[in-house]
Amino acid sequence: MNIAILGATGAVGQEFLSLFLRRKFPIGQLRLLASPRSAGSKLAFGEDLIPVEAVGPDSFEGVEIAFFSAGASRSREWLEPALRAGATVIDNSSAFRMDPSVPLVVPEINWDQVRPDTRLIANPNCTAAILCMALAPLRNLAPISRVIVSTYQSASGAGAAAMQELTDQTRAVLEGKDPEPKVLPHPYAFNLFSHNTPINPQGQNEEEAKVMEETRKILGQPDLGMNVTCVRVPILRAHSESVTIEFASNAPDLEAVHDALASFPGVRVVDDPLTNTFPMPISASGAEEVLVGRIRRDPSHPAAISLFICGDQLLKGAALNAVQIAERLLPVKSGR
Amino acid sequence: MNIAILGATGAVGQEFLSLFLRRKFPIGQLRLLASPRSAGSKLAFGEDLIPVEAVGPDSFEGVEIAFFSAGASRSREWLEPALRAGATVIDNSSAFRMDPSVPLVVPEINWDQVRPDTRLIANPNCTAAILCMALAPLRNLAPISRVIVSTYQSASGAGAAAMQELTDQTRAVLEGKDPEPKVLPHPYAFNLFSHNTPINPQGQNEEEAKVMEETRKILGQPDLGMNVTCVRVPILRAHSESVTIEFASNAPDLEAVHDALASFPGVRVVDDPLTNTFPMPISASGAEEVLVGRIRRDPSHPAAISLFICGDQLLKGAALNAVQIAERLLPVKSGR
Numbered sequence: 001m002n003i004a005i006l007g008a009t010g011a012v013g014q015e016f017l018s019l020f021l022r023r024k025f026p027i028g029q030l031r032l033l034a035s036p037r038s039a040g041s042k043l044a045f046g047e048d049l050i051p052v053e054a055v056g057p058d059s060f061e062g063v064e065i066a067f068f069s070a071g072a073s074r075s076r077e078w079l080e081p082a083l084r085a086g087a088t089v090i091d092n093s094s095a096f097r098m099d100p101s102v103p104l105v106v107p108e109i110n111w112d113q114v115r116p117d118t119r120l121i122a123n124p125n126c127t128a129a130i131l132c133m134a135l136a137p138l139r140n141l142a143p144i145s146r147v148i149v150s151t152y153q154s155a156s157g158a159g160a161a162a163m164q165e166l167t168d169q170t171r172a173v174l175e176g177k178d179p180e181p182k183v184l185p186h187p188y189a190f191n192l193f194s195h196n197t198p199i200n201p202q203g204q205n206e207e208e209a210k211v212m213e214e215t216r217k218i219l220g221q222p223d224l225g226m227n228v229t230c231v232r233v234p235i236l237r238a239h240s241e242s243v244t245i246e247f248a249s250n251a252p253d254l255e256a257v258h259d260a261l262a263s264f265p266g267v268r269v270v271d272d273p274l275t276n277t278f279p280m281p282i283s284a285s286g287a288e289e290v291l292v293g294r295i296r297r298d299p300s301h302p303a304a305i306s307l308f309i310c311g312d313q314l315l316k317g318a319a320l321n322a323v324q325i326a327e328r329l330l331p332v333k334s335g336r
Numbered sequence: 337m338n339i340a341i342l343g344a345t346g347a348v349g350q351e352f353l354s355l356f357l358r359r360k361f362p363i364g365q366l367r368l369l370a371s372p373r374s375a376g377s378k379l380a381f382g383e384d385l386i387p388v389e390a391v392g393p394d395s396f397e398g399v400e401i402a403f404f405s406a407g408a409s410r411s412r413e414w415l416e417p418a419l420r421a422g423a424t425v426i427d428n429s430s431a432f433r434m435d436p437s438v439p440l441v442v443p444e445i446n447w448d449q450v451r452p453d454t455r456l457i458a459n460p461n462c463t464a465a466i467l468c469m470a471l472a473p474l475r476n477l478a479p480i481s482r483v484i485v486s487t488y489q490s491a492s493g494a495g496a497a498a499m500q501e502l503t504d505q506t507r508a509v510l511e512g513k514d515p516e517p518k519v520l521p522h523p524y525a526f527n528l529f530s531h532n533t534p535i536n537p538q539g540q541n542e543e544e545a546k547v548m549e550e551t552r553k554i555l556g557q558p559d560l561g562m563n564v565t566c567v568r569v570p571i572l573r574a575h576s577e578s579v580t581i582e583f584a585s586n587a588p589d590l591e592a593v594h595d596a597l598a599s600f601p602g603v604r605v606v607d608d609p610l611t612n613t614f615p616m617p618i619s620a621s622g623a624e625e626v627l628v629g630r631i632r633r634d635p636s637h638p639a640a641i642s643l644f645i646c647g648d649q650l651l652k653g654a655a656l657n658a659v660q661i662a663e664r665l666l667p668v669k670s671g672r
Contacts, residue, residue, distance in 0.1 A: 146636045150486035150578035152528055152569065166526075171510050174503065190502075190572050191618045192488055194630055194644060199609035203632025212635070225636030229578040229644065233488065233569050236526050242486035242565040242578075273535035282527045294530055296539025299548070300482045300561030308530060308565065 001026050001326075001333065004063040004087065006078060007070030008032035008043060008052055011160040011237075012092060015319035016067055017045050023323060026330070033059050035070070060085035064333055065326050068092060069318070079120065088329060089120045090322045097122040097214055104217045107324045108266050109136040114325075116332060121325055126317025127151055127207065127230065128214035130239055133290040133316065134309050135219060137264035141256055143248040146225035149211065152233045152240035153195065154281065156313045158184060163236055170234070188234055195230035205230060238281035239313045246304040254295060257305060261292050266316065271295055279310035290316050337362050337662075337669065340399040340423065342414060343406030344368035344379060344388055347496040347573075348428060351655035352403055353381050359659060362666070369395050371406070396421035400669055401662050404428060405654070415456065424665060425456045426658045433458040433550055440553050443660045444602050445472040450661075452668060457661055462653025463487055463543065463566065464550035466575055469626040469652065470645050471555060473600035477592055479584040482561035485547065488569045488576035489531065490617065492649045494520060499572055506570070524570055531566035541566060574617035575649045582640040590631060593641060597628050602652065607631055620646035624656055 003020075007013045013032075020027055032043055032052045039054035053059065055078060060066060066087040068075045072095040079096075082089050096102040103113035104122045106129050114121060124132070131149060138144060155166040161183045169189040172179040179189070186193040197206035204212070207230040216224050225246075233240075252260075262269045270279045271293035279291035290311040298304035311317055339356075343349045349368075356363055368379055368388045375390035389395065391414060396402060402423040404411045408431040415432075418425050432438040439449035440458045442465050450457060460468070467485060474480060491502040497519045505525040508515040515525070522529040533542035540548070543566040552560050561582075569576075588596075598605045606615045607629035615627035626647040634640035647653055 148484055148580055148636065150565075152488065152567065167510065170506060174507050174510070185612060186616060187618055190570065191616055192569060192571060192576060193616045194612065194614040196612055199612070202635065203609065203630070204635070205612075227580055227634045227636040227640075227642060229486075229630070229642060231488065231576075231578065231644075233528060234526065235528060235570070240528060240567075242567065244484055244563055273539065276521060276530065276532055276535070276541075278530040280522060280527055280529045282523055294539070294565070298563045299538065299540070300484065300563040304563075306563060306565060308567075 001330065002029040002062050002064045003027055004031040004033055004060060004066040006033045006055055006066060006068045006074060009034045009038040009041065010069060011156050011163060012069045012314055012318045014043070015314045016323065017043060019319055019323045021046055023327070025323065025327065029062065031059065031063060057081055060087050063087040065090065065329060067322055083119055088333070090123055090325050091120065092123040092318055092322055094125065094210060096120060097124065098217065104214060105325055106132050106218055106321060107328055108133070108264065110218055110220065111328060123318065123322045123325065124214050124218060125210045126157055126313045127153065127239055127241065128211045128218065129321055130290050130309060130311035130317055131211065131241055131243065132215055132218045133267055133311065134243065134261065134292050134307065135215070135245065137260040137267065138245060138252070138257060139219060141252040141260050142250065144224065144245055145248040146246040147215070148227045148244040150229045150242045151231055152235065153230060154233070154235040154237050154239055154313050155188070156237040157239070166234055166236065184232070190234060192231055192233045195232055204228070235281045236285070237312060237314050238284040238310050239317060240279065240281060241309045243309060244298055244304055244306045246301060249303060251297070251303045251305055254297065254305070257295055266290060267292055269293060279308055281310055284310035284312050287312055288315055288320055337666065338365040338398050338400045339363055340367040340369055340396060340402045342369045342391055342402060342404045342410065345370045345374040345377065346405060347492050347499060348405040348650055348654040351650045352659065353379060355655055355659045357382055359663070361659065361663070365398065367395065367399060393417055396423050399423040401426065401665060403658055419455055424669070426459055426661050427456065428459040428654055428658055430461065430546060432456060433460065434553065440550060441661055442468050442554055442657060443664055444469070444600065446554055446556065447664060459654065459658045459661065460550050460554060461546045462493055462649045463489065463575055463577065464547045464554065465657055466626050466645060466647035466653055467547065467577055467579065468551055468554045469600070469603055469647065470579065470597065470628050470643065471551070471581065473596040473603065474581060474588070474593060475555060477588040477596050478586065480560065480581055481584040482582040483551070484563045484580040486565045486578045487567055488571065489566060490569070490571040490573050490575055490649050491524070492573040493575070502570055502572065520568070526570060528567055528569045531568055540564070571617045572621070573648060573650055574620040574646050575653060576615065576617060577645045579645060580634055580640055580642045582637060585639065587633070587639045587641055590633065590641070593631055602626060603628055605629060615644055615646035617646055620648050623648055624651055626652050
């Protein structure tokens with residue numbers, strides 16, 4: 001399969017390369033594309049060093065699947081050239097996610113939204129994708145009416161530069177310095193802050209609005225009640241989410257919840273009260289599964305449960321989900 | 337006023353000394369008490385160096401107010417000797433908080449629980465005290481029926497050794513090492529974890545149970561619905577809390593919420609959506625006020641709002657609240 005990655009030098013872009021190797025993705029030609037500013041370098045891919053090319057009108061010639069991960073404006077700019085060249089586009093930006101004609105896909109949950117002639121598939125917001133992995137098995141047990149989420153989001157969601165900033169700032173603070181924030185608007189070392197996206201008139205920041213609307217779209221529940229608070233914490237690459245789930249009538253019993261989660265592909269239950277072992281970012285980092293634990297009844301609501309989720313922001317929150325989409329496209333594409 | 341501090345060498349103990357100076361607390365004799373293991377050192381208090389004595393049966397002779405901050409078992413051990421010596425005890429441990437005969441006090445909220453003959457006052461759990469500072473002004477506007485809280489708790493809640501562990505581990509990780517956790521059970525550098533206290537049969541850890549029952553007692557609402565998730569984050573000394581508040585009938589309008597919080601003593605509203613300025617641990621650290629922001633309607637419930645709180649765990653969460661209790665005792669004691 002001939003592949004292109006737009007945004008190859010970013011934090012997500014680099015994960016694609018590792019995933020292709022680890023999952024033995026059948027790569028024919030591999031084109032690494034980036035802005036002219038990032039082009040010129042070479043990236044290791046197994047034994048090979050592949051040059052990063054500046055994206056241009058001819059970049060998508062012969063490409064069968066194009067992964068876009070260079071932000072919404074680049075996605076809008078390069079969608080038409082990629083489609084015209086015959087590629088199917090898997091877009092990791094927010095550009096097309098809420099377009100009713102574009103499927104927003106977590107393969108384990110709503111692959112049925114993809115049709116044989118689908119040429120553009122949107123990859124969800126990281127926090128929404130990770131959340132849906134825990135919600136989908138539960139709404140298969142009983143209808144969910146309301147979800148209340150507080151997040152603990154990592155630096156990687158703001159890209160490789162933010163990860164570097166967290167590391168550099170922390171080192172500087174430990175040396176007694178008072179570093180100036182550059183990539184993110186607030187000091188990040190030993191600090192946390194409300195997600196740094198603009199706030200809408202309803203008081204939600206852009207990230208929270210994305211999680212709300214994308215979760216509803218992925219689950220196919222446009223009326224799902226959602227309350228989301230998005231917070232950045234000084235963690236490198238895994239998001240955590242504290243989640244309370246209200247069911248429409250009765251909550252399923254906890255054993256059924258546990259079983260439904262444990263048997264859902266891509267979820268791993270980590271829930272041992274005796275040893276105080278629950279999902280943590282360091283356990284989720286690098287893991288392909290979304291970790292779920294702290295499964296318990298909500299003492300304040302007769303039909304609600306609470307749980308705690310951790311997922312790798314760069315994997316199920318981004319590159320892995322996109323590669324899983326591509327893997328499901330393989331039989332379709334090779335059947336042409 | 338003759339004062340003793342039991343647990344003077346701990347993280348909270350040290351804060352008492354700074355607060356006495358900053359708030360010009362009228363100190364007569366000051367006795368610094370600790371376990372025999374910690375005794376022998378000297379602590380700076382203004383110009384003076386005060387020796388730390390091993391606590392013993394005669395330690396409370398002549399003491400008028402004794403601050404206990406050395407854990408629940410030490411509090412149980414030294415309560416009777418202190419009371420017998422004539423001291424009034426302000427206890428920062430969990431030993432007596434839920435004893436129906438002991439007032440659990442946040443002075444701005446329920447000072448009316450203290451009687452002229454009260455000789456033992458419990459200082460609340462840090463997370464509960466900080467939470468109540470935001471809830472009390474709101475339940476003065478309209479009855480609150482349910483509170484859903486996810487916390488972002490700092491190292492200081494586990495003491496000075498945990499703060500040191502966070503710093504040391506972070507430095508080690510930045511040097512490429514893989515340090516062994518000692519004070520806390522899980523790796524803490526660039527990580528977070530469910531609060532490291534035992535889990536009860538209902539699935540709540542001890543910290544969550546404390547926050548639930550203490551909040552109900554402080555607010556005088558034994559039936560308040562509460563759902564609490566306590567999480568430790570790699571922050572040094574301020575706790576943050578993401579809070580959703582359901583009102584019994586209608587939610588007050590947001591302007592009234594804002595005004596009630598802003599005019600409540602000890603609360604500072606930090607809520608500027610235009611500049612994305614909200615409460616952060618680094619702003620709360622060292623501040624005597626509890627910071628409240630992200631005040632907004634809950635889009636998933638007609639009578640609910642959400643907000644975000646940060647408070648210094650060692651100040652309003654511990655030493656400051658205890659000193660404020662002592663300050664209110666001064667006229668009572670000096671009137672004897």
